[in-house]
Amino acid sequence: MAIFSRTVKMILVMGFLLATAVTCQQLSPSFYRNSCPQALAVIRNVVSKAVAEEPRMGASLLRLHFHDCFVNGCDGSVLLDDTPTFSGEKSAHANMGSTRGFDVIDKIKTAVDAACGGAIVSCADILAVAARDSVVLLGGPSWTVQLGRRDSRTASKDAANHNLPSPAADIAVLLSNFQSKGLDAQDLVALSGAHTIGLAQCRFFRNRIYNGTSMNPLFLSPLQSSCPAAGGDDNTAPLDVLTPMSFDTAYYANLLLNRGLLPSDQALLDGDLTSRAVRQYSLVPLLFSVDFTRAMVKLGNISPLTGTEGEIRQNCRKIN
Ligand code: HEM
Structure with a gap:
């Protein structure tokens, strides 16, 4: 009887493990090792x-x-x-x-x-x-x-x-938006460091450069000439004015000089934890690298479809 119930238990446990494996398989770096190593x-x-x-x-x-x-x-x-x-x-x-x-x-x-x-x-x-x-x-x-x-x-x-998230979001909204995805204050600041590269359109930062801003005029006037108070919505400016196409920590140095381009960038200085992280990353690039890469893995782990869920599309623009 004892052997019987142990066997039943084992079958149940194995069944549970199998079902878990089918319905919520883990991501793995070696997923394509056999199916497509190249x-x-x-x-x-x-x-x-x-x-x-x-x-x-x-x-x-x-x-x-x-x-x-x-x-x-x-x-x-x-x-x-x-x-x-x-x-x-x-x-x-x-x-x-x-x-x-x-x-x-x-x-x-x-x-x-x-x-x-x-x-x-x-x-x-x-x-x-x-x-x-x-x-x-x-x-x-x-x-x-x-x-x-x-x-x-x-x-x-x-x-x-x-x-x-909206570029007009304040720190409370940004934090709760990221928290709803399982990302904390440190992740928010580290991931926002992605704004060390790339461009933003005038329509997204106009409010930041006109509504009674306290930005240094040396920084402000070229921005205002490329992004007028009306019109020129899709004119662009670098998110990181210092080193726009290099992935570094200049983004954080900019924030400390009140040179964040988007309101949501500059808002990182409005929270205790977030402003501390901005200072840390501007001083210790290695810390930024460690936290950014860790946060990117967390970002990439948000609710993936795995196992038999969804599909592998033939064409990324349409479902099969
Ligand atoms: C924290 C909240 C965030 C807000 C409100 C935000 C908002 C924006 C906006 C408005 C732009 C300009 C888009 C345009 O002008 O067309 C932009 C650009 C960009 N964002 Fe974010 N972003 C956020 C977080 C992130 C994160 C977490 C990443 C990546 C991990 C990221 C990566 C980028 C990059 C690389 C660009 C430049 C894109 C390009 O030049 O094509 N952003 N973002």
């Missing part, structure tokens, strides 16, 4: 060419991964074009006329599928790897990317509008 090299190659052609593309690809993960998890949903049955994320406020790099993702997907002999690598994983490669190519730190995400079969404009 995948990461192929992605790096296409990203390198794209960034060599246009350094800003590294920033755009990094941002795409962030915008993917913050809306229903890292599931490639940001890449889907609108369909008659859903309004996708591309038309949400934060993405419309702003997120870029979709053609590069298409190129990567074509190259990877050709190398793997079929659609083995998900679009969500391509975004995660392209983000890492972009940071490295622009002089930033590297990290091991977890893999095995699958692609969503839907996307939501409403979810994107609700989840992607």
Whole structure:
């Protein structure tokens, strides 16, 4: 009887473990080791060419991964074009006329599928790897990317509008937005360091440079000439005025000089924990590298689809 009940227990435990493995498989860096060992090299190659052609593309690809993960998890949903049955994320406020790099993702997907002999690598994983490669190519730190995400079969404009942070957000809103994704104050400051590269459009920072700002005029006047009080909405300025295309800690030095471009950048100085982190990162670049890479892994782990969930898209812009 004892042997019987022990056997039943063992079967139950094994069944539970199997079910858990099927429904919530873990991501793993070696996910494509057998199915497509050349995948990461192929992605790096296409990203390198794209960034060599246009350094800003590294920033755009990094941002795409962030915008993917913050809306229903890292599931490639940001890449889907609108369909008659859903309004996708591309038309949400934060993405419309702003997120870029979709053609590069298409190129990567074509190259990877050709190398793997079929659609083995998900679009969500391509975004995660392209983000890492972009940071490295622009002089930033590297990290091991977890893999095995699958692609969503839907996307939501409403979810994107609700989840992607606004550049007008104050520190309380930023903290609660990041907390809702399992990211803490330190993660918020470390990840905002991504604004050490890339550009922002006038429409996103106009309020910062006109409404009674206390910015140094030497910094303010060139910004105001490129971003007039009315018009010129899509004129751009570097998010990091000191070293716009190099992934470093100058972003934090800028904040301490009141030279953050977006209101949400400068707002990091309004919280106790966040302003302490800004000071730490501006002083100790190694600390920023450690925290940024750790936070990128956390970002990439937000609610992935795994196992038999979702699909591996043939074309990143549409479901199979
Ligand atoms: C903390 C909240 C954040 C807000 C409110 C925010 C907002 C923005 C805005 C408004 C732009 C300019 C877009 C444009 O002008 O078209 C931008 C650019 C950018 N963001 Fe963020 N962002 C945030 C966090 C992040 C995070 C966590 C990352 C990545 C880990 C990131 C990466 C970037 C990059 C690299 C660019 C430049 C893109 C390019 O040049 O194409 N941002 N962000």
